[in-house]
Amino acid sequence: MSETKAVGDWPRPVSPPIVSPESKPFWEACKTGKLLYKHCGACGEPHYYPRTHCPFCYAAETEWREASGRGVIYAFTVVRRAPTGPYAIAYVELEEGPRMVTNIVRCDFDALRIGQAVRLVFQPCAGDTDAVAPMFEPA
Amino acid sequence: MSLKGKAYIVGAYEHPTRNAPDKSVPQLHAESARGALADAGLSFADVDGYFCAGDAPGFGGLSMAEYFGIRPKHIDSTETGGSAPLVHVSHAAQAIAAGKCRVALVTLAGRPRQPPLSRVAVSMESPDFQFEGPYALGGQPNQYALAASRHMYEFGTTSEQMAWIKVAASHHAQWNEHAYLRDVVTVEEVLASPMVADPLRRMDCCVVTDGGGAVVVAHPDVARSLKRPKVKIIGAAEAVKTVDAGKIDLTYSGAAWSGPRAFAEAGVTQADIKYVSIYDSFTITVLMTLEDLGFCAKGEGGRFVMDGNLISGVGRLPFNTDGGGLCNNHPSNRGGITKIIEAVRQLRGEAHPKVQVANCDIALAHGTGGSLGARMGSATLILERE
Ligand SMILES: [Zn+2]
Numbered sequence: 001m002s003e004t005k006a007v008g009d010w011p012r013p014v015s016p017p018i019v020s021p022e023s024k025p026f027w028e029a030c031k032t033g034k035l036l037y038k039h040c041g042a043c044g045e046p047h048y049y050p051r052t053h054c055p056f057c058y059a060a061e062t063e064w065r066e067a068s069g070r071g072v073i074y075a076f077t078v079v080r081r082a083p084t085g086p087y088a089i090a091y092v093e094l095e096e097g098p099r100m101v102t103n104i105v106r107c108d109f110d111a112l113r114i115g116q117a118v119r120l121v122f123q124p125c126a127g128d129t130d131a132v133a134p135m136f137e138p139a
Numbered sequence: 140m141s142l143k144g145k146a147y148i149v150g151a152y153e154h155p156t157r158n159a160p161d162k163s164v165p166q167l168h169a170e171s172a173r174g175a176l177a178d179a180g181l182s183f184a185d186v187d188g189y190f191c192a193g194d195a196p197g198f199g200g201l202s203m204a205e206y207f208g209i210r211p212k213h214i215d216s217t218e219t220g221g222s223a224p225l226v227h228v229s230h231a232a233q234a235i236a237a238g239k240c241r242v243a244l245v246t247l248a249g250r251p252r253q254p255p256l257s258r259v260a261v262s263m264e265s266p267d268f269q270f271e272g273p274y275a276l277g278g279q280p281n282q283y284a285l286a287a288s289r290h291m292y293e294f295g296t297t298s299e300q301m302a303w304i305k306v307a308a309s310h311h312a313q314w315n316e317h318a319y320l321r322d323v324v325t326v327e328e329v330l331a332s333p334m335v336a337d338p339l340r341r342m343d344c345c346v347v348t349d350g351g352g353a354v355v356v357a358h359p360d361v362a363r364s365l366k367r368p369k370v371k372i373i374g375a376a377e378a379v380k381t382v383d384a385g386k387i388d389l390t391y392s393g394a395a396w397s398g399p400r401a402f403a404e405a406g407v408t409q410a411d412i413k414y415v416s417i418y419d420s421f422t423i424t425v426l427m428t429l430e431d432l433g434f435c436a437k438g439e440g441g442r443f444v445m446d447g448n449l450i451s452g453v454g455r456l457p458f459n460t461d462g463g464g465l466c467n468n469h470p471s472n473r474g475g476i477t478k479i480i481e482a483v484r485q486l487r488g489e490a491h492p493k494v495q496v497a498n499c500d501i502a503l504a505h506g507t508g509g510s511l512g513a514r515m516g517s518a519t520l521i522l523e524r525e
Pocket of ligand 1: 040041042043044045054055056057058059
């Protein structure tokens with residue numbers, strides 16, 4: 001389990017997630033410092049973003065699992081021309097397998113590289129909310 | 140059922156405007172439709188099938204059918220982003236082959252350079268948006284940059300190689316009086332343009348233009364009754380490629396699936412193709428698509444596009460001879476219709492003489508809608524002059 005940390009030196013306000021009945025357990029877990037993904041008991045495949053049914057074997061039910069929070073950068077870009085300053089978008093490949101869209105924070109943008117090890121952090125969302133979003137920083 | 144020879148593109152028209160503060164979006168659709176119908180020698184009264192995507196304002200195809208004053212027997216508003224018109228041509232050919240209509244109109248138009256009359260947000264119910272919204276994926280350059288970063292990592296593709304694609308487009312655009320950007324640029328100038336989202340620079344990105352275009356697809360009997368050169372649809376295929384629930388592989392596009400299906404239906408190979416219209420939202424889009432369509436091996440795209448290989452009269456595979464989305468036109472942030480139109484011009488021998496491909500008998504047009512970095516709709520058309 002990862003510690004919930006604020007990332008205070010990062011200027012871009014994070015839009016709070018749109019929470020549906022299906023995704024609510026995911027976003028609630030984030031508030032307790034846990035990153036969840038889905039595991040299929042029928043075929044054994046993990047998946048992300050999480051959904052009720054298995055997109056690989058089409059089983060009707062899947063179960064939540066907690067990710068270790070360790071991963072590597074699969075692909076990334078540094079958005080240079082944003083009004084709030086540069087920020088990094090990436091696909092991070094989780095230790096458990098799935099690749100997820102995220103941001104890389106608290107890093108030297110010019111030193112990021114594909115294959116780099118990263119670890120989970122949580123960034124508070126902007127506005128009147130206690131929501132946090134899972135992101136990653138260099139491990 | 141094969142579509143080969145079941146329908147023809149009989150009319151094509153690219154709206155000449157690139158900046159339309161004084162026109163409405165429905166008006167741009169109608170002016171584009173009028174141009175394509177006139178090109179065919181037909182009128183609105185002949186149209187019994189109508190095809191449009193999300194750029195058409197209103198409710199599916201209903202609002203535009205009402206605005207045009209037509210009463211179609213067949214409508215289709217399949218939305219795959221910028222590739223939609225290529226999907227529509229395929230669907231129109233299918234509908235014609237099934238006897239559902241005989242004269243199908245496909246329109247695309249918009250005015251992204253103007254302040255919008257209204258703002259329609261992304262559907263908050265979209266399942267992906269819930270898990271991507273907080274990360275500000277933002278504009279398309281960011282998502283395409285993700286794909287470019289991985290391609291560079293896996294295959295050693297360079298920014299200089301991607302720049303050659305823009306250079307080739309600019310060589311073509313200099314001859315197009317309507318092109319938004321007509322200056323020939325060099326690799327050095329592309330590399331000196333500002334970084335937008337690593338590794339994509341400003342000149343790796345397509346233009347933002349108002350305008351539109353339309354094509355008319357018709358039954359063979361209708362095509363034979365008209366006076367224009369005949370452009371036969373011989374192969375058409377589409378594919379949907381997604382983030383695949385976390386297994387996303389950014390090194391290839393949906394063209395890897397739609398391309399082989401279209402070639403198989405047409406019964407031709409890459410060596411038979413004299414001209415290609417390749418969706419060029421960004422330079423990387425072209426590079427990966429050429430690999431995925433089999434014009435070179437996977438990973439060889441960078442070397443393939445270098446040294447002017449895509450320039451008409453210079454290289455082996457002339458592409459986007461109108462200047463493409465990179466220089467000429469990308470109306471409504473969607474490059475699909477213009478890809479079809481320039482392929483039709485080439486097959487009719489009506490491209491600009493400086494870029495017309497000699498003996499252009501078979502051409503390919505490919506669209507990539509949505510995002511190369513996430514979910515995309517890919518569509519391939521193979522067309523033959525008869
Ligand atoms: Zn399963």
